[in-house]
Amino acid sequence: MADAKKHTGRAVVVLVGLVVLTAPFWMSGYPVYVLSLVGIFGLVAIGLNFLTGYAGQISLGHAGFFAIGAYTTALLTKKAGLPFVLSLPLAGVFATAVGAVAALPALRLKNLYLAIATLGFGVVVQKLLFEWQSLTGGGAGLEVPAPRLGPIVLSTAGHMYYLILAVVILGTWAALNIARTGSGRAMVMVRESEVAAGCLGISVAKYKVIAFSLSGFYTAIAGGLYCYLVRYINPESFNIHMSITFLSMIVIGGLGTIPGSLLGAVFYVLAPELFRGIKDAPGLVFGLSLVVVMVLMPKGLWGFVGRLWRRA
Amino acid sequence: MPCLEIRGLTVDFGGIHALKEVSLSARTGQIVGLIGPNGAGKSTLLNCISGLTRPTEGEGRLDGTDLFSLSPHAISRLGVGRVFQHPEIMADMTVMDNLLIARNRFLKYGVLAELLGLPQVRRQEAESRFAAEQVLMRIGLPDIGGIHAGSLPYGHRKLLEVGRSLLLGATVLLLDEPVAGLNEHEIDRMATLLAELRTGGGLAVILVEHNMGLVSRLCDEVVVLDIGKVIARGTPTEVLNDPAVLLAYLGEG
Amino acid sequence: MFFFSLIIGGLASGSLYAMVGIAIVLVLQASDIPNFAQGEMAMFSTFVGYWILQQYNVSWWSAVLLSLLFAAVLGVAVQQLVIRPLLGRPTMNLVIATLGLNIVLHSLAGMIWGNETHVFPSPLSDALPLNVAGLTIPPMNVFIILVGVALILCLTFIIRKTRAGIALRAASQNQAVARLMGISINRAFAVAWGLGGLAGGIAGVLVAPVLFLDTNMMGLLLIKGFAGGVLGGLNSLGGVFAGGLFLGVIENLMGAYISGSFGEALVFLLIIGVLIVAPEGVFGRVRTRKV
Numbered sequence: 001m002a003d004a005k006k007h008t009g010r011a012v013v014v015l016v017g018l019v020v021l022t023a024p025f026w027m028s029g030y031p032v033y034v035l036s037l038v039g040i041f042g043l044v045a046i047g048l049n050f051l052t053g054y055a056g057q058i059s060l061g062h063a064g065f066f067a068i069g070a071y072t073t074a075l076l077t078k079k080a081g082l083p084f085v086l087s088l089p090l091a092g093v094f095a096t097a098v099g100a101v102a103a104l105p106a107l108r109l110k111n112l113y114l115a116i117a118t119l120g121f122g123v124v125v126q127k128l129l130f131e132w133q134s135l136t137g138g139g140a141g142l143e144v145p146a147p148r149l150g151p152i153v154l155s156t157a158g159h160m161y162y163l164i165l166a167v168v169i170l171g172t173w174a175a176l177n178i179a180r181t182g183s184g185r186a187m188v189m190v191r192e193s194e195v196a197a198g199c200l201g202i203s204v205a206k207y208k209v210i211a212f213s214l215s216g217f218y219t220a221i222a223g224g225l226y227c228y229l230v231r232y233i234n235p236e237s238f239n240i241h242m243s244i245t246f247l248s249m250i251v252i253g254g255l256g257t258i259p260g261s262l263l264g265a266v267f268y269v270l271a272p273e274l275f276r277g278i279k280d281a282p283g284l285v286f287g288l289s290l291v292v293v294m295v296l297m298p299k300g301l302w303g304f305v306g307r308l309w310r311r312a
Numbered sequence: 313m314p315c316l317e318i319r320g321l322t323v324d325f326g327g328i329h330a331l332k333e334v335s336l337s338a339r340t341g342q343i344v345g346l347i348g349p350n351g352a353g354k355s356t357l358l359n360c361i362s363g364l365t366r367p368t369e370g371e372g373r374l375d376g377t378d379l380f381s382l383s384p385h386a387i388s389r390l391g392v393g394r395v396f397q398h399p400e401i402m403a404d405m406t407v408m409d410n411l412l413i414a415r416n417r418f419l420k421y422g423v424l425a426e427l428l429g430l431p432q433v434r435r436q437e438a439e440s441r442f443a444a445e446q447v448l449m450r451i452g453l454p455d456i457g458g459i460h461a462g463s464l465p466y467g468h469r470k471l472l473e474v475g476r477s478l479l480l481g482a483t484v485l486l487l488d489e490p491v492a493g494l495n496e497h498e499i500d501r502m503a504t505l506l507a508e509l510r511t512g513g514g515l516a517v518i519l520v521e522h523n524m525g526l527v528s529r530l531c532d533e534v535v536v537l538d539i540g541k542v543i544a545r546g547t548p549t550e551v552l553n554d555p556a557v558l559l560a561y562l563g564e565g
Numbered sequence: 566m567f568f569f570s571l572i573i574g575g576l577a578s579g580s581l582y583a584m585v586g587i588a589i590v591l592v593l594q595a596s597d598i599p600n601f602a603q604g605e606m607a608m609f610s611t612f613v614g615y616w617i618l619q620q621y622n623v624s625w626w627s628a629v630l631l632s633l634l635f636a637a638v639l640g641v642a643v644q645q646l647v648i649r650p651l652l653g654r655p656t657m658n659l660v661i662a663t664l665g666l667n668i669v670l671h672s673l674a675g676m677i678w679g680n681e682t683h684v685f686p687s688p689l690s691d692a693l694p695l696n697v698a699g700l701t702i703p704p705m706n707v708f709i710i711l712v713g714v715a716l717i718l719c720l721t722f723i724i725r726k727t728r729a730g731i732a733l734r735a736a737s738q739n740q741a742v743a744r745l746m747g748i749s750i751n752r753a754f755a756v757a758w759g760l761g762g763l764a765g766g767i768a769g770v771l772v773a774p775v776l777f778l779d780t781n782m783m784g785l786l787l788i789k790g791f792a793g794g795v796l797g798g799l800n801s802l803g804g805v806f807a808g809g810l811f812l813g814v815i816e817n818l819m820g821a822y823i824s825g826s827f828g829e830a831l832v833f834l835l836i837i838g839v840l841i842v843a844p845e846g847v848f849g850r851v852r853t854r855k856v
Contacts, residue, residue, distance in 0.1 A: 058657075105837050105840065105841045108841075108844040109840055109844050110844070112593075112599055112791065112794075112795055112799060113795050113799075113840055113844060113845060113846070115599075115791075116791055116792050116795040116836065116840075117795075117836070117837050117840055119788065119791075119792075119833070120792075120830075120833030120834065120836055120837050121833075121837075123829060123830050123833050124830045124833060124834060126830075127826070127827055127829065127830035128830070130826070131826060131827055173429070174427040174428070174429070177426050177427060177428075177429045177433075178423070178426050178427060180437075181421075181426045181433055181437060182412075182415075182416050182419045182421070182426065183423050183426055184426075185402075185405070185409055185412060185413045185416065186413065186416055188402050188404070188405060189402060189413050192400060192401070192402045192403075193400040195364060195384070195396075195400070196394075196396065196400035197385075198362075198363070198364070198383070198384030198385045198388065199362050199364075199384055199385075199387075199388050199392075199393075199394040199396075200385075200388060200413055200414050200416070200417075200476065200480060201385055201388040201389045201414070201416060201417035201480060202385055202413070202416055202417075203383075203385045204385070210423055214423065240788060244664065247661075248661050248664055248665075251657050251658065251660075251661045252661065255655075255657060256404065281672060281676065282672075283668055283669075283671060283672035283675070284668075284669055284672035284673060284676065286668060287665045287666065287667070287668030287669035287670075287671075287672060288665065288669055289665070290661055290662065290664060290665025290668065291647065291662050291665040291666060291669070294651065294654070294658045294659070294661050294662040294665065295650065295651060295662070298654050298655070298658055
C-alpha cells in the first residue's frame with residue numbers, strides 16, 4: 001500500500017515536471033504567460049513566507065520590495081545597459097539592503113502595529129516611485145527593454161518562461177537549504193517564542209533582519225523578472241492591494257512552507273482565470289473561495305494535500 | 313569551574329518589590345533549590361539571571377563576568393541554560409530540529425553559505441546532528457529524533473527542554489518547575505536525569521520547585537523566598553523543618 | 566486662519582478615521598481579530614440606506630437609521646456565520662477570511678447596485694457654511710466631529726456602565742473566568758461585532774455625502790482607520806479616537822504645508838517614527854507575557 005502511494009506520488013511529480021518543462025512547446029502564448037506569472041508569484045510567496053511564515057513577522061508592504069526589484073532591474077537594463085545576469089542579482093542585493101534597513105524600526109513591533117508599519121513602507125516606496133519622475137517616469141510608467149546577455153536577447157514568451165523557470169528552480173532549492181539549516185530553525189524559533197530563542201543563544205534582532213533581507217531579496221528578484229515579462233511597469237500597480245494579495249497567497253497556500261508558497265501562487269494566478277468565465281461574479285467567487293479555503297483547510301492548500309496524503 | 317554568584321538582587325516593578333536584597337550562589341556539581349509560595353519572586357530571580365528582567369540593584373556574576381549588563385542571548389552563550397515552566401518548542405518541526413536549535417550558537421556558517429548549500433554547512437549540520445543524538449541518549453529518549461515535536465507527550469517535552477540546554481553547552485542550568493504537571497513515572501525519570509547531571513559534574517543547577525520530595529532528594533542547599541526576600545537558607549532538612557518556612561507556606565492560603 | 570480651517574477639516578476626516586478605528590478596536594478587543602471586512606461592511610450598509618432612500622419615500626433620518634440597523638445586524642451576522650465557526654484557528658486564517666469577505670461584499674455591492682458613483686444626500690447639503698471668527702467652516706465637518714465625539718462618549722458609557730458592556734470587557738479579558746461568572750461569551754462577542762458594525766456604518770453614512778457613494782468609497786478609509794488606531798494605541802477606545810483625530814489633522818497639515826502628493830507617504834513615515842518610540846501606540850500599554 002505504501003509502495004503504491006510512493007509510486008503515485010512519483011508519477012504526479014514526474015508528470016507535473018514534464019508539463020512544466022515542456023510547456024512553451026505545446027501551449028499557446030497566453031497559458032505560457034500565465035505559468036510565467038505563477039513562477040514569479042511563487043518566488044514572491046517564498047520570499048514573503050520567510051518573513052511571515054517562518055519568522056512570524058507580518059508584512060503588508062511587500063509590493064514595495066516587488067516594485068524595488070522591478071524598477072531597479074528596469075533602470076539598470078534601460079539606463080546602464082546591463083545584462084540580466086547582472087541586473088537581476090544587483091536588484092536583489094539592493095532590496096536586501098533596503099530590507100535590512102527596513103527591519104530596524106520593525107524589531108520591536110508586533111501584529112497590527114507591524115502590519116501598519118510595513119504597510120507604510122509599501123506606501124512610501126510607491127509614492128517615491130510616483131514622485132521621482134526624472135528617474136522612474138512617474139505616473140507615465142516605464143518601458144522595459146527585453147533582457148539580454150551579450151548577443152542573446154530573450155524576446156519571446158518562451159524565452160522568458162525558461163528564464164523564470166530556471167530562477168524558480170534555483171530559488172526553491174536555495175530556500176529549502178535555508179529551511180533545513182540554522183537560519184530556518186532560528187526564524188521559526190523567533191516566531192515561536194522570542195524569549196525562549198534569546199535563552200537559546202539566538203539573537204532575535206539578527207534573525208528578524210535576516211528574515212526581512214532574505215524576503216526582500218526573493219521578492220525583488222521576482223519583481224525584476226516581472227518587469228522583463230510585462231515590459232511596462234507603472235507605480236500604480238504596486239499598491240496596498242497587491243501587498244494584501246501577496247499575504248493572502250501564502251496563507252492560502254500554506255503558511256511557513258515552501259511547497260505551500262508555490263501552491264499559493266498557483267491558486268492566486270489560476271483561480272481568477274477559472275472564475276473569469278463566471279458571468280459578473282469573478283470577484284465574488286474568488287472572495288468566497290478565500291473564505292471557503294480558510295474554513296475547510298486551516299493549514300492552507302499544502303496542509304490539505306498533506307492531510308489527504310496521510311489518509312490515502 | 314563555573315560559579316554563579318548573585319548578590320543583593322533587588323527588583324522593583326513600579327512600587328512593588330518583586331525581589332529584595334536576594335543573594336544566592338551555585339557551584340559546579342551543586343544543585344541549589346529555590347522554593348517559596350507563589351508570587352515569592354522565584355521566576356523573577358530566574359528571569360534576572362537569564363537577562364529577561366533588568367534588576368533595579370544588585371550584582372550577578374558568572375565566573376566573574378557581569379551578567380546583568382548582558383542581553384539574554386549573550387548570557388545564554390556564556391553557558392546559562394534556561395528551562396521554562398511551560399516548554400517552548402516548535403510544534404511544527406521535528407524533535408531533532410528542536411534540539412539542533414540549541415547548536416546555533418556553535419555554527420560557523422552564514423546565510424549565504426546556507427543558500428548555496430556549501431559543504432561546510434552540511435558538515436556542521438552532520439556534527440550537530442551527532443551531538444544531538446548523544447543528548448537524546450543521555451536524556452533517555454534515543455529514538456524520537458524524527459518525530460513531529462507537536463505530538464510529544466508533556467513529560468517528553470520537558471525532558472527535551474533539559475536536553476536542549478545540555479546541547480547548548482550549558483554550565484549553569486536554571487530549571488523552573490521541571491516536574492510540574494508530570495505523573496509519578498515521569499517525575500522519577502526527570503529526577504534520575506537531574507541526579508545524573510549532578511554526579512556527572514560540569515553543571516551548576518538552580519532548581520525552582522514545589523515538589524518537596526524532589527527538592528530533598530536532589531538539592532545540596534535550599535534557599536527559601538517569601539514576598540521577595542530570603543527567609544531561610546540551608547540543607548533541605550534544615551529548611552523544611554524551619555517554622556518560618558512552614559508559616560510562609562501555610563500563611564498563603 | 567488657513568491653519569485653523571486645516572485643523573477643523575483634519576478633525577473631521579480624523580473623526581471618520583476614528584469611527585472606523587473604533588469599529589475595528591471593539592472587535593479586536595473582544596475577539597482578537599482585525600476585521601478587514603469592516604470597510605466594505607460599512608459601504609454595503611450605506612448602499613442599503615441609499616437604496617431605501619431612493620425606493621421609499623422616507624426621510625433621510627429614517628433611511629439612515631435603517632441603514633445603521635442593517636450595519637449592526639450585518640456585524641452580528643458576520644460574527645455568527647463566519648467568525649464563530651472559525652474560532653480557535655490561527656489569527657492569520659481569520660484575517661484572510663475577513664479579507665475574503667471584504668472582496669465578496671465589494672463584488673456583491675457592485676452586482677446589486679452597479680459600479681457608478683452616486684450622490685448621497687445629507688440634511689446639511691443645502692446648509693450655509695458657518696462663519697466663525699472669520700473662518701468659513703463647512704457644517705458637515707462640524708456635524709462629523711460632533712457625531713464622532715458623541716459616539717465615543719456613548720460607547721465609553723456603554724462599555725463602562727451597562728451590563729452588556731461590562732460583560733464584553735470581562736469576556737475579552739478572561740474568557741474562562743467570564744464563563745464561570747455566567748457570561749455568555751458568544752453574546753458578548755455578538756454585541757461587540759454589532760457595535761463595531763454600527764460604528765462602521767455611521768462612518769459610512771457620514772463619508773458618503775462627502776466622497777460620493779460608490780463601491781470603492783471605504784477602501785482607503787479602512788486603512789486610515791487601522792493606521793489611526795495603531796498610532797493612538799489599540800488598547801483603548803480613547804487611544805484609537807485620539808489616534809484617528811491626530812492622523813486626520815496631521816495629514817491635512819502635511820498635505821498643505823509640505824507636499825500634496827507626498828503627504829500620505831509622510832504621514833506613514835510619521836507613524837513609523839512614533840512606533841519606533843512607542844511600539845504599541847502613543848497611548849498603548851506594552852503587555853508583558855509571564856514566563
